[in-house]
Amino acid sequence: MDGELCPESPVDLLCEYSVDPIGMDVLKPRFSWKLRHRERGRMQMAYQLLVSSSEENIIRDIGDMWDTGKVISDCSVNVEYAGKNLESGKIYFWKVRWWDDKGHVSPWSRIAKFEMGLLSLEDWKAKWIGGGKLLRKSFILRKKVKQARAYISGLGYYELRINGQKVGDYQLDPGWTDYEKIVLYTTYDVTVYLKEGENVVGVMLGNGRYNVKPYRRGSHKHYGEPRAILQIKIDFADGSQEFIVSDETWKAADGPIIDDDIYDGEIYDARLEKDGWDTPGYDDSTWRNAKIMEQTGGKLVSGATFPKIRVVKMLQPVSVRNPKPNIYVFDFGQNFSGWVRLIVSGPGGTEVRLRYAEILNPDGTINIKPNRTAKATDIYILKGEGIEVYEPRFTYHGFRYVEVSGFPGVPSIDNLQGIVVHTDIELTGSFLCSNQLINNIHKNIIWGQRSNLMSIPTDCPQRDERLGWMGDAQLSAEEAIYNFNMATFYTKWVRDIKVAQKEDESIPDVVPPYWSLYPADPVYGAACIIIPWYLYVYYGDRRILEENYDVIRGWVDFLNTKTEDHILKFSKYGDWCPPGQIKSPYTPDEAVSTLCYYEVVSLLSKIARMLGKIDDANKYADLAEKIKEAFNRIYLKEDYYMFLKDALDPILSITYSQTINILPLYLDIVPSDKRESVIKKLLDNLIVTHDYHINTGIVGTRYLFDTLTKYGYAEVSYKIITQTTYPSWGYMIKEGATTLWERWEYLSDSGMNSHNHIMLGSVDTFFYKTLAGINADPSNPGFEKIIIKPHVVGDLTHASASLKTIRGLIVSKWWREDNSLTLEVTIPVNSRGEVYIPLIALKNPVIKEGEKVIWKDDKFVQEIPEITFIKKEENHIIFNIGSGSYVFRVVGS
Ligand code: BGC
DSSP states (O other): OOGGGOOOOOEEEEETTBSSOEEEOOSSOEEEEEOOOSSSSOOEEEEEEEEESSHHHHHTTOOSSEEOOSEEOOOOSOEEOOSSOOOTTOEEEEEEEEEETTSOBOOOOOOEEEEEOOOSGGGOOOOOEESSSEEEEEEEEOSOEEEEEEEEEEESEEEEEETTEEOSSOOSBSOOOOTTTEEEEEEEEOGGGOOSEEEEEEEEEEOTTTSOOGGGTTTSOOOOSOEEEEEEEEEETTSOEEEEEOSTTSEEEOOSEEEEETTTEEEEEGGGOOTTTTSTTOOOTTSEEOEEOOOOSSEEEEOTTSOOEEEEEEEOOSEEEEEETTEEEEEEEEEEEEEEEEEEOOOTTOEEEEEEESEEOTTSSEEOGGGTTOOOEEEEEOOOSSSEEEOOSSOOEEEEEEEEESOSSOOOGGGEEEEEEEEOOOBOEEEEESOHHHHHHHHHHHHHHHHTBSSSBOSOSSSSOOOOBHHHHHHHHHHHHHHBOOHHHHHHHHHHHHHHOOTTSOOOSBSSOSSOOOSOOHHHHTHHHHHHHHHHHHHOOOHHHHHHHHHHHHHHHHHHTTEETTEEOOOSSSSOSOTTOSSOSSSOHHHHHHHHHHHHHHHHHHHHHHTTOHHHHHHHHHHHHHHHHHHHHHHEETTEEBOOGGGSOTTOOOOBOSHHHHHHHHTTOSOHHHHHHHHHHHHHIIIIISSSOOOOOHHHHHHHHHHHHHTTOHHHHHHHHTOOSSSSHHHHHHTTOSSOOSSSSOOSSOSSOOSOOOTTGGGHHIIIIIIIOEEEOTTSTTTTEEEEOOOOOTTOOEEEEEEEETTEEEEEEEEEETTEEEEEEEEOTTOEEEEEEEOTTOSSOEEEETTEEEEETTEEOOOOTTEEEEEEOSSEEEEEEOSEEEEEEEEOO
16 A cells, blocks of 8 residues: 555544543443545545553453444544443543545554543442531551542532642532532542542532522522532552542531622631641641531532633733722723732731722723622732732632722732633634724624633623523524534533423523523523534534433423414513613514524424434424414515514504514525515615614524525625624724623613623624635534635635634635635545635636636636536535645636
């Protein structure tokens, strides 16, 4: 075999989307790998995967747990384990090799690992304990430690410490769940923290969402007193084992954290620190015995494959001002989620107060209205010993400004650092174009999205909510997926949705249901289908559809009980937050609900068909048809969708809604003879009535740009998106926004004016999908097929985007010169592309790929085997391409 042509070994080996996870509890984990090849146009023809119970075996190519043999398949994503039973606490090794479509085999990949957690309740020898915010246990190890694991959960939050050190770098762990249903535990490799002789393990506990402040218990679900469960399994070099488990022999005490609350902040009295409490030799004779606590009801579930919250960045303040005597306001120049680090020295007992805010009053003091009842205040009481450094542990804030009062002396810019904290999710997308405003909107969306990933997708990070509002999340999910690797984050949240479903099949507006809002508004409830669907489309995840099929069908059947003549007579929020309003006066709620109902029912039918549930597929297809007919019968009047005046408040005269005209176009339910007039009226309204501005809330906004692209009006989208007058994203930026607002207005005097909401961030997909032109194809999920269809609009001279997908890197990058356009495309190995080359009205276009002409005199020139011609459209020429990198250049004469 010619060495040059040999496929390279697979890379980026993932098990359940994770790199070498430890402590996981998925009994049939799925494996994915990426392929590289020096040749273009290569597919995987076959693979072989080995799973071994020991490193020796895997090195010797012995798959004693599972040897797939040579499997003829192009599947390189989510290959499901089908070997021997996996056991609690065991480490398994795996590797894979592949054959390309010419039959050449690659070398084996690197050896990857996965380790199982505690798979059954009996594996837990530890007990839940509490009785203080500090828990400790001293123990002696008499032998050399080979390997040690700690399995821990602490509710609401814990910090695990061994021999004076914090274990790992996770913050605000475990992730939020409904603790009556699921409690996540975390597995740490603690081998290096232990030693022969005396060791001390300490746990600090925070309230989190478990122990809710009494005055919030009316609305927020309260669970109980903080508690922890911990089990350390130690394997010694001589082959023996020992367990250290939380039980009544542990000691408990109160610590320096006097109060902690996610909304109100933390009060920390450094004088109450118990020096050395988590190190050997400490005298704990004054400590109480720990209390045995009840299990919370929730099942202990491994969080191993879910992404963790971490400190991801530090920000220096850009200024510090002194608007009033002894009041200092630090500006970080960026709205974000997290907290600050305070560096201070002064007399013991001095109380430094840090108040967090998103915006300022005209006099330069902080405006805390957007926080509502969240006190968002950290208080640090000095010990009085040299330089003291403080960061809160069990709270977080959404802010750009911090007001410091009580500081001993005059603080300088060096006394505070911004600590950016959120779920640490890999940024997998990048976008850049020649329009700076668009780049800024994109940047604000990235900050906004990050601030709202806090183990669940939140609505906002600053006020007394920070909840998993499902409408916000599902409407921005595609944006999130284009920018970040969301696979495991959403997998966790979809499970949260599943366990939140009630017996009557209803699901709530917020998940986990810390606010018990059942049943969800139909737009919000749609998350139960939209998010699994995207996981399927973008990550090729079929299992999530199988596992959640009953949830989805249940929810649809629940909605069925709320219809009259197929119109969904149930709504709570409608097209939430259009310009000037919270609830839309221009868009009838029932119409939004019914359109969403149609979307969900037709998607359910499609999923049923895919999963081979043909009866359901037909049943829901029929239902979708009936909803469509009913909707058109009621709302389609003459040449556009309007709502019934008499059903309206008589003082409202506007009867045109952009939203109820956008969605039918998007969903393809407009009868063909009316399509043109519906589009025309929509364009008229956008362009003439609103001078290229939206008049939509979160629902209409989500679908507007996809719809305009679909019908050939990307130019109109571009004009709307690059507005700087109200209402627009550019307007927010002009008014100083560094994230996205909840409302189209600035509003300094209302509690409904979060300055860091993500629900209007759906616009970001226009940059990727329409401008750079990277699109998935739902019939070939997981980017098996990629549609590259860039739009050269407005004054744009270039746009580029890249996505690190489950199959590898996708790039689309174009730039235009006077008489030419260049388009660079990269398609991962084992994927194929359909490329639309824009003709930008060039005369007699000649297209080259690299140095070779592929289109001339209006004809395809078959020069390159990886490129085949599909068809010519008015503005594009369409080719099929194989994997690899291509440089297309169109030149006019
Ligand atoms: C939240 C939202 C949510 C809405 C629904 C608000 O308070 O912040 O973003 O979608 O309520 O009513």
